[in-house]
Amino acid sequence: MSNKFLDLAVLLQSYNEALASRQIADSDEDLERLAELLEYMAAADSQDNTVFPFPYNRLKYLSKSSVYVTGFGFTRDFTPQEYRVLAGLQRLGVNLNVGVQADAYPTTPQAIEAGPEAFLIGRRTLAHLKQRFPESETRKIEPELSRLQAAIAALTADTSSQSPANQTEAPENYGLSFIQLPGKEAEVDYVAGEIRRLTQTAGYRFKDIAIALCDSHTQLPLLRTAARRYDLALFFDETRSLAGTSLLRYLLGLLDLPLRNWARDPVMTVLRSGLTPLTPTTIDLLENDLLARGLFRRDRLFSKRVLAEPQSDDPAAQRIHHAVTTVFEPIRTFTEKLHKAGTTAECCNLIRSFFNEQGIAARIENEAEQLRACGEDDAALLLVSAHSVLGNVLEQLETITGNLPISLTDLRDTLRSGLSNANVTLIPSALDQVVVGDWRRVSQLSCQVVFVLGACQDMFPSKGSPEGLLKDLDRQFLSNQLSVSLPSIARDHVFADTAYLHQLLTRPKHLLYIGTSGGEPAEIVQQLKAAFPGNVIIEADGAVDFSDPRLNSRAAAWHSLLRLTGLNQNLTPSTAAAWRALARRLSVCTGNGNFNPLDQSLLPSGVDFGSGALLAFASAGYATPATPSGAAAAGGEISAEILTGIYSDTPALSVSQLEKYAACPFSHFAAYILKLRERSEYAPQHTDTGRILHGVAELALTDLTARLTTAGNDPEAVKAALAEFCAQDVTQLTKSLMVEVIERESMEALNDAGIKADVGRRLQLISADSLQAIMGQLQPEGFLPQEVEWKFGPNQPDKFALELADGQELQLRGVVDRVDVRHQNEQAEFKVIDYKSGDVKVNFETLYYGLALQLPAYLAAYVASHPGIKPAEAAYFHFDRPMLKDSGALLEPAALEKKLANAFKLRGLVLDPVVLQLLLEHTCEKLAGFARTLFAGCFSVAPVRVRSAKPACAYCKFSAVCGFNRRDFIDLRTLSQISGADGESGKKALSCILLNKAAANDQVSNESGSTSTEGSNNDGTTDTNT
Structure with a gap:
């Protein structure tokens, strides 16, 4: 412990010496200097004919003034410095009035500890004041309490006493309600709707209501969202940090540009700050332009090619040139001057000059006006405050290190630290606003309605704050050694929270709502529930409640109507009529979507709408939504007319397009019809x-x-x-x-x-x-290359067409990387080779199900164009630079070459010629079947997989669009595994299935009057969904 005190003493000594060398005073010593000044004036005033020198003569009026000190004796006592200030004011003849929150004046030391804990600190403070000012007068002020305040005060001030609700009379509702809903979001939505109801029907104003948050970190974002949805005017009473303001992002982005060689992050930070002359749309397009041309680097961004006058038919080049000349060029000049600046003062002056030249102050005002127009008044005030704080930080930086050299990195870090740690407290931007804040801050407000959100254990009250460098044991030791009373943070925190709880719960005059959703109710909440059995408990029972205040939001009302439709429950005539009236009000609702609760005069009576809200809609004259023109009734389908307009009467598709469709119809739709693309980079x-x-x-x-x-x-x-x-x-x-x-x-x-x-x-x-x-x-x-990049398709000499239903023809197109030919025994045969940069292997299941169509389709296409050549093989060649495993033994060059050749071995089908021909026929059937389904307009989100290969979803770029659950691919439709009669390998199994299929087809064609079972694959397999 002595080492800790020694370290602290050394740090304080060094700190004080540094302040003295720069002639700077520590703000923590302000009270000490004020006390010394008051003592000096009091001593001088006691002498006759004393004339105070300037500027002390300006404080002479204090001797005839009244000073009111409030806020102490609530969560802590006065410090020794503060007691000195009070004593100095009294000696100066000031009429001193000190307010303390206490239940009684303690006449003995035992009386201090005897009363309720909520007033313990107040009783201590009152006793200490009486000791220091024995001639002072003590006067008790009794507050005027409403029924709700008095009832709760009786419980929180003395938990051992009986609440009025525990008397023999029937339980009485004092205006106390408890909210217990499934989650925090539901609780926040309920509170927002209830506030709308109170202000619309109960005569309250927003300024009469306060929201106390027990878990600000998670509840504030939910409240901000709910405020927009329910059109609430909220003021968030909190200390705001400047870390997220656009001005700080702009300034730090400026300084980061030269340090990070004009990389993408700092460039876009500057542009998206809103403090440049470019519009948001232009910035979005500009980012795409810079990414596509790779200009996120200083030498590229300011190259001669970019700075040259762009072509008139190149809008991207024009945008880049305009941004470089109007935005980036002045910034480059500014940062180069900063880099050459010799001292901190020069850097500060350069920043001021650049901001003046660029009109940053006017842009900040313009940005603030836009924020106010969007209802973000607090953000507008914070932005303006950030500009003021920046000026103060620059002045302080000049004062402290003005003549010292500073690097660009140190300047950025210093400004970031100074501005990020600068906090500002805003005042409400309008008179009629609901105040939202931490429950301790809200406890200081005077209001009629209070909502306490998240009053769960460990949060209400929360755990103690950190004790700091000196722990309670250290303070106690130091107190004993110096014979000085030092506060205990851990112990005093408990008493302070008790005082806060009492003050918060007794603040509302009329209504108090306590939410405990998402957790176990706090101990004080459980006591309130037990003491006031006449309270209202708001819980979710799963049924649609027409009186739910959340219906005050148009979105929530629509959601409830749709949910009612899904439940398909029987409605009484009056309830159905009410929902019908709600639907009518929603249909005519305009503006921001919020509306007053239903007017009872709108509710028709005596009409039975049967079961379900859709029947109610129909009875009210509102038909269910019709299918849009040109679209099919089923989800994920497109009409033939639209597809004809896309593909023309003679459609042409590539083999890879149909392969993609086989894996997932929607993936084909997104890639080839919507033509969704990632932006080029x-x-x-x-x-x-x-x-x-x-x-x-x-x-x-x-x-x-x-x-x-x-x-x-x-x-x-x-x-x-x-x-x-x-x-x-x-x-x-x-x-x-x-x-x-x-x-x-x-x-x-x-x-x-x-x-x-x-x-x-x-x-x-x-x-x-x-x-x-x-x-x-x-x-x-052997086989030698005959064709390289062989193309087939509608616009090529070689064509490959398949006949679809009703005589429609599908033209297939594709590019075969390589066709090798071998002449043997006066017979020419060929094989196709498909180059792959990825590690692709032949999978006989994907071949059978049409998920890997390219190899057999390329064989079929070449056979169709070259009927005199016999197909022999199709294979993948993998581009690679293989690494051989070290076996520990030295290998001869020939052995190494053999291993390398084995690593590059072609990955082929290696099928019997008869089976290979059957595979080509099977593949053509698959191609035609997929094409028929595609042109029928089916593009549902229905990916499939086989167990022996990764699903297409693993590589799909459209998961954010289709919304399919990709977690472990548990929802994918899994096709049944192919298996031979004797359980052979995949190649033998495929051969067996194709031969059986051919035999079955021959039998069917030879038997007259034969029929086939609908849905059979004629190959002994079925598609299953597992």
Whole structure:
């Protein structure tokens, strides 16, 4: 403990020396200096003909004045400094009046501790005042209490006494209500609705009502939302921090720009502060423009290309140029001057000058007016206060360290600390407002109605505040050593809270509402419930209550009507009529959506509306909502007319589009009909990686196909051409091909020095290793590249069409990365190879269910265009740079090459030719089936999955749009696993199913009068939803 005191003494000594060296006084010593001044004046005034020098002569009037001191003796006693001030005022001849909250004047030390705890601190203070001022007069002031105040005061002041409600008469309602609803949000909504009811029908004004919060952290956001919904005028009585004001964000953003090389965060912080001349819409578009062109960096933002006059047909370039010249260029000049400034005073003057040049004061006033127009009066006052506080902080910074040098980082940190820790207290911006605040602050108000929210255990009252550097034991030790009375924070906190509780609960004159939703009621609440059995308890019983004050919000009223429809419960004629009248009032409600409770004259009588609110709507003349024109009745469907307008009479789709539709119809709808896109960003994306790798392979193998074409059918020439191609330096070849691909695909981002050193280098290494593996897989007598980037579709020489219902034709389109051909025994056969930058493997379940359509569809498309060539195989090639596991043994180069070749091995179907042909037919059936469902307008949110593969939802970008529950994908429709008769592997199972399906189809076609069971897949499987 002695070490703690020693450390504290050293810190205080250093602090005092630092203040003295700068000729600055500590504000904590203000009372001490005031006491010394009053004692000096009192001593001088006792001498005859004393003339006080300036400025003390200006305080001469105090000797003939009356001073009233209130607020003490409630939660704490006077400090020694404050007692000195009181004594100095008395000696000066001031008519001193001190108010203390106490139940009685204690004549003995035992009487101080004997009374109610709510007045313990007041009795102590009163006794100490009498000791220091024995000649003083004590006068007790009895407050005028209402029935509610008197009843609660009798309980809270002395919990052992009997409340009036515990007498033999029938329980009486004193205006006390308890709210016990399912959660805090429901409690806040109820209170907001009740306030509307009180102000509309009970004659109260907003200023007569106060809301005491026991958990401000969670309740304040809910109240702000409810205030807008119920059109309440609220004033939040709290100490406000300047940390979130737009001015602080603007200033810190300015200083962060040069420190973070004009990165996106500080740039957008400055723009979105609202203190620039740009409009919010322009800023939104500008952010997209800067992201797409990668200009979030100083050298890029102020490059010659950006500063040059933009083309008239490029609105994005025009927006960027306007922002740079009008906003960013002055900021760059300002920050460069700041960086060169020598002292703190120069920096402060530069900030003032820049703010004056930019008209920040006028912009703050304009921003404040916009906030007031939106009903955010408190935020407007806080913004204006922040501007005033900034001026004070700059002045203090100049005074303390004006001649000292300061770095830009230190200047930013100092201003951030000074402004973030500056708190302001606002006054109500209007006379008629509901005061909202912490329950201790509200206890000081005089009002007629009080709502106490969140009066649960551990929150009402809350746990004690931190004790600080010196704990209670330290204070007690120091008190004993110095023979000085020091307060105990932990002990006094309990007595202070008791006093606050008494004052809060006795504040309302007419009505007191106590909410305990979402927790166990506090002890004092339980005592009140037991002492006042005539109170009103507001609980949720699950039934729709027409008298619920929450119906004072239009949104809540509509919700209740819809909920009533869902319950489909029987309504009495009068209740149904009331709901019908509510519907009528809602239908004509205008303005902000709030309205007075139902006028009884509007309620028709003697009409039975049967069960359900929809019947009531119909009886009132309001039809249920009709289906919009052009839309189908079922959810997630679009009419054929709309789809025809989108796809035309002869639709064309890619294989990947139908594959996406098979995984989830809505995903196809969002991607290809709504055309939802993530905004473009200047950075290499995963798709860019694929384009680079595909491009390198395409250019290299295009060169090989040209060589092979020149070689013709001569085996030796083919062998020589292949050997010459594979003998190239792969590293140099890859570098040159990447340059060509980047230029062709307009991917200049990869030429950036930083990106090139990171992503560019990685792509080059992957391309080189993959190209080396491709070369190793080519054999003169085997499959050799015949087509690279082979295209088929409506506008291509090669076409692939499927016939749908009613003679409609679907044109499929696609691009096959590579088609290899082999001539053997006078028979040509081919295989298609699809390049993948991701780790994709053949999954026979997804092949069967149509979730992986590309490989077999590409085979079918090539067969349709080249009927003389036989399909042999389809495979994936994975671009990679594999890392081999270290087995601990040194491997020969040949063994290493074998392992690497194995890592790049093609991942093919490897099916029997007959089964492969059946798979092509099965895939075409799937393509046609998906297309028919698509053109029927079905785009519901219905993703599917197979257990052996990740679902499409795992990679979908539209989850925020569809709202599907992705948690563990528990709601996905899971397709049944395919299995063979003897439980073979996936490939054998697929072969068995396709062969069985073909045999069943042959049998059906051969049997006359045969019928098929509706819903059967003819393959021994069914789709199940698990």
